[in-house]
Amino acid sequence: MTQELIDLFSDTVTRPTAAMREAIANAEVGDDMSGRDPTVNRLEALAMELFNKEAAVFACSGTQSNQMGVRSHCQPGDELLINETGHIANWEAGGPAILSGVSVRTLHNPRGDGMLDIDDLEGKIRADDQHLCRTRLLCIENTTNAGGGRAYPLEQIARVGEWAHSNGLKVHVDGARLFNATVARGYSPADVAMHVDTISVCFSKGLGCPMGSILVGSAEEIRSARRSRKLFGGALRQAGIVAAAAVYALQHHVERLADDHANAWFLAERLAEIDGITIDPDNVQTNLVFFDIDPRLGSSTQFATRTAENGVRLCPIGGAQRIRACTHLDVDREQIARAVEIIAECAASIPVGAVASTEGPY
Ligand SMILES: Cc1ncc(COP(=O)(O)O)c(C=O)c1O
The missing domain is CATH 3.90.1150.10 (Aspartate Aminotransferase, domain 1)
Structure with missing residues (x-):
């Protein structure tokens, strides 16, 4: 008798349920690259509403939407700040350097929870000096992956967001597991979004989709992110096939x-x-x-x-x-x-x- 494997390796191993497969099979589709896939458009509209942001763009993966977010805020020679355990810093194949010419400055947090607070950030913005790169972006991860699956308290996001903005930085949230945080902490996606600039969310982790991610932000940031998506080879055609799974997941797999x-x-x-x-x-x-x-x-x-x-x-x-x-x-x-x-x-x-x-x- 073959023994059943209990797979606790990651939430990325989830497979679409029968109901999700039905939603996929019935998806209305069109050419998304020219904005004509009704299911992708519906998903993006749903995300804009959930996060109360001006715009949203569907992407192939969490890595892709994070890198689109980084590129929408930074120029070559800029620097981003991130906890030393951050996915963007460690597990995205050097994406910020390769795709955006951005250097990554990892910050230690003695609490070991993968988060950042003002004490960790204070003094880390470089002076305006020709020798130095320009500190431009703060990336935080919610929930933290290698930081232990911790969900930021909302007050900490508000505090850190305000600190970053008052110091001239943009804030990107790697929200691969953002809905785990909202469910665990009892805040809404919009509660988080009001304190930060862009958020990426993965559909292919706890939400159980076969693939896909979304990036939300201002109209200008998302226009720029759409351009990067094309550049990164991630602009798709009948993407409604996978966006249908994401719509289904937002309706049935969050709570x-x-x-x-x-x-x-x-x-x-x-x-x-x-x-x-x-x-x-x-x-x-x-x-x-x-x-x-x-x-x-x-x-x-x-x-x-x-x-x-x-x-x-x-x-x-x-x-x-x-x-x-x-x-x-x-x-x-x-x-x-x-x-x-x-x-x-x-x-x-x-x-x-x-x-x-x-x-x-x-
Ligand atoms: C915190 C975090 N961000 C981003 C990603 C990227 O997702 P993907 O590997 O699907 O591109 C992951 C994947 O494990 C992750 O855990």
Whole structure:
């Protein structure tokens, strides 16, 4: 009998539901590159309304919409500020430098939550001097991915946004998991948007779509972003096929993110009971669960290989002993409970004194 794989690697593994596939099959489509795809237009209008922004543009991926956002604010030679764990800084193939000629200045935050506050930013804007690049943009991530799935408090977004604007910076939010933040914190997308300039959101993570992202901002920023989308090879034709999934997800998959968060809590609390695993469940705010394994269980890669062989896929990331588990649409409470049993069995079956590896960080 083949064992079912419980895939907690990422929320990117979600597959479209039958109802979403039906919405895809029935999508009205047209040539989006000339603004004539009714489903893309509907999605963009929906996003403008949700975020209360002047304009929105559909993009292929979160990476693409982040890079369109960066380019809409910056010119070659400019610099952006971001937490050192930020996706834009670490996981987008050097996009700001390659696609926009922008340098990335990563900032340390001793709290380790992947966020930025005024104390982290104060003194980081470069003087107007011919020798220096121009500090132009602040990027924040909500929720933070490598920062632990934390959702910004609204007051912090307001504080940081005001600080950035009063210092002449634009603010871009990498909101790949923005709806996890709105559901966890109880604020609306428009509550966030009023304090920042552009926001990118992914449809292919917790919202369960096969692909797609959206960037919202001012009419001018989005006009510029549309040009970049074309330049980056991301302007599509009958994109309504995928935009239909995103419309469906906005209508049906946002509120249910609370189930993923409850499952993440359940998982964290059970993991905390396993010998050799260290986790503080109070740090789990959304659907990302980070934990550390004792070196006697091997490296995070070795341990994740062992759990995968036994039916649970985990993501070794963020350090030699650090692992991320992600709850999502395609795993229910029962599967999470089974995953905990498998992880506990794997931890218990490793001989005491096994040699630790120093691989990583990932
Ligand atoms: C915080 C964050 N931003 C952006 C992205 C980019 O999304 P994609 O890889 O789909 O382009 C991801 C993907 O994991 C992410 O976690």
